């Protein structure tokens with residue numbers, strides 16, 4: 001099951017997903033906002049001999065294009081295209097397989113995803129491969145029928161380009177990049193758990209159309225929150241798999257499941273989720289903090305260099321300390337150390353299919 005190093009799509013992506021599920025491990029899907037985070041992700045993956053998923057939220061893509069671009073929508077599209085081109089150029093030289101993905105898109109962001117599929121269409125014509133491996137639609141705030149009919153429309157566009165679609169069923173608590181849901185203290189939290197019947201409905205509609213994955217809510221929360229009234233219940237994933245398997249007489253774990261809001265989760269619940277066909281776990285909040293913590297420590301340890309270009313008392317030049325390659329690298333190192341931990345939790349170290 002060896003794959004060529006670089007960005008994977010189509011059959012190679014399916015091989016990668018199936019290897020994860022059969023091997024009982026998952027890939028970290030890491031939110032990136034620029035070349036620092038993209039390169040740190042590839043470095044961590046190469047160091048751990050793990051395949052990896054690089055994903056951009058709409059806000060991350062906009063930041064990638066530059067906060068100064070006046071047309072925000074264009075920036076979201078072109079930033080995502082730019083990040084993908086960067087990864088297509090470099091990934092094979094890191095010697096691992098990289099999945100390129102975009103994160104949460106609600107109804108307002110459907111035009112963003114459609115515009116990115118347009119770019120994959122032209123990329124496919126030129127190279128025989130899409131620009132992105134997969135995109136994500138999060139219409140979990142809408143009725144199940146509205147959610148799934150839009151997902152079906154999108155998957156029909158994507159499947160001929162060898163692309164995969166990730167959908168969300170049930171509401172993951174918390175907030176990420178302005179897309180989110182409040183959890184009130186003491187409120188009834190049953191709506192935060194995905195219903196296996198909804199997952200079956202998605203499978204019935206989407207599996208004839210192309211390759212897809214499901215982010216199901218089992219008490220997971222975006223970001224890190226105080227422990228509240230929502231408990232992680234990975235058995236919801238098991239029950240969803242069982243219902244589809246029984247209904248369609250498939251092999252075990254027919255669904256490709258995604259764990260959103262993995263930051264701050266108990267390690268035992270992560271391990272349990274992996275046995276139910278979870279092949280991807282999103283990580284953002286924890287890697288953001290790791291980057292910031294390392295930069296913060298560097299700045300505090302070298303405080304004078306961030307105040308004076310030259311020491312006003314003894315004339316010492318501080319260029320070696322304030323050089324952005326020093327403090328950005330400190331951030332990258334913290335980011336990589338946190339990813340080492342995530343890759344260990346997910347069991348993907350040493351499992352890269354790239355050869």
Ligand SMILES: [Zn+2]
Nearest residue numbers: 168172215260
């Ligand atoms: Zn989500």
